[in-house]
Amino acid sequence: MSDDGAPVRVVGWGWFRLPGERGRLARAEAAARRAVEAVRQPAEATAGEAGDAGAPAHTDALTGLPNRPQFLSQLARLLDEAPRRLWVFLLDLDGFKAVNESRGQQAGSELLIQVADRLRAVLPASSGLARVAGDAFAFTYAGMEAGAQRLAEQVTAQFDRPFPVAGGELTAGASVGMVPASEESDAASLLRDAESAMHRSKAQGGGGVAVFEPSMRVDSVPEPSALTALAEGRLGVTYQPVLRLSDGRLLGAEAVVRWRHPVHGVMAEGAFLMSTLDAPAVRYVGAWLRRDVLRRLAQWRSDGTVDDDFAMSVTVASVELDDPDFLAGLAGDLERFDVPARAVIFEVPAPEAEALARLSALGVRVLVDAWDAERSAIASLRRLPVAGLTLHRVDDEDYLRELATVAREGAKQLRATGIATHAQRDRLAAFGFQEGQGPLWDRALSPERFAARWGGGVRPG
């Protein structure tokens, strides 16, 4: 008898069907799975308890699910037995860090337990559901792609309903990455590929499902990768004020990525971080950075922390400008957060003029990093379709003079960074620099501290 579940056959005449037969079999299958699962779980728990003595724990204490090593072990066994038509899924909660920060870790734990319960309910017993990281769950599916897609949709649909957490209701989303196994696959690489696909889903706004493609692979990113850091909430954004040199008025801020690296400590230089990542990772981190910054800017504009003239600067890498989806994504983000394009300044390395023209045409201001330009190519900067130039080196007088001339002739604004003394500020102002930032005024601050210190455009005494 052909139905989608566990196969049974009619003992006598099985060549015809009666009305309602499919429904009867579906009810029977559901009851049978409940019964088998009810017997199986206590048995596994008992076996786990018996095996705990002296053996490493294979179960996540919070959710009761298998942990990452156990999942990888089970996945490796599945791959040994039958790798064909096996799919690996990685599900990561969107905005879990915000839940922990706003409602406390207890609420975060409650949310994880409830997510685990809902996943248990929707996934078959053989899925091998496991909690493989803080807010990441993994599972497998054996079957065709259509079935895998259906399962992923069923899983994401579990997040349509809010979660009752800490006496209130919490709406949570999840991004899912899925990858098919092949004869050459190993468990670790499959999980990594599923993670890459999950990050693609997150970069596209989250709450969706992405199927892995080789272009998503981020093998070259050193461990722990920035993508992992992003998923685990270890990447943050800080804001350094940008001021008018003549009177110290607040003009805007520059957003700087801050990475709490487990080995290297806090790394807080956006340009450096971007330069250490490969192209796909840069795109993911860049998309996340822009959205975070635009969300923050929209919030500050609405609550009066900054005025309408306040402009937020964000670093953009060359590979992002080469991305054909970049401009469309940016326009969508501006619209989504209701931020006017003139309130955003992109700092870019000196790429080709065509890419800059497209960016400027969108309405955002573009500053080119003059430091990245060859000394001999400074003269060509005046012809670039950008609003101005930024400079990180403030002590080379010849260079400053040359740059000031180029800016004057090309009607470009000039911004200097890293200003530490009053003398530097006065000299830059004398050369024609209009705006600057640096430790003379303030370092890069967390959003909360920035709002407290610079809210309303008042320079702190």
Added chain:
Amino acid sequence: MAQTPEEWLEVQADRALARQRAQADTAKLLATFAAGVAGALVATALQVGAPEGLDWASAWLLLMTFVGVLAVIAVDRVAEADHDKVLSLRVVRGWSQEDLLAELRVAELKAVYSNDEVVRAVRGALALQLLLALATGVVAAASLLT
């Protein structure tokens, strides 16, 4: 060695399957037997004199009784686990030994739970068919006696 819950469940499922199979077979046997008795009465009634109203009525009722027999046979959809298919699915779906065992148990229990409904339907059909057979016999007997 003590029996595990899974093993106990399997034994119970086997027993339930056997009982369900027997109930369905008994129902078909009863239906056929009742139709046979009713048919004999109708045949006897038809041999006495020319066919008249009650004879025709009993004949039509007998026809419906035979249809009832077919219904009892048709609703007997007692199923059992298709072990061969489960084993072949193992390769396709990449099940481990443990998963395979679980799926075999699911198939077995699925058959049991499905058969519960089937047996209820068979009993219902049998009850209806027995009423028809009884009515056929009563009408045939009345024809003989009048």
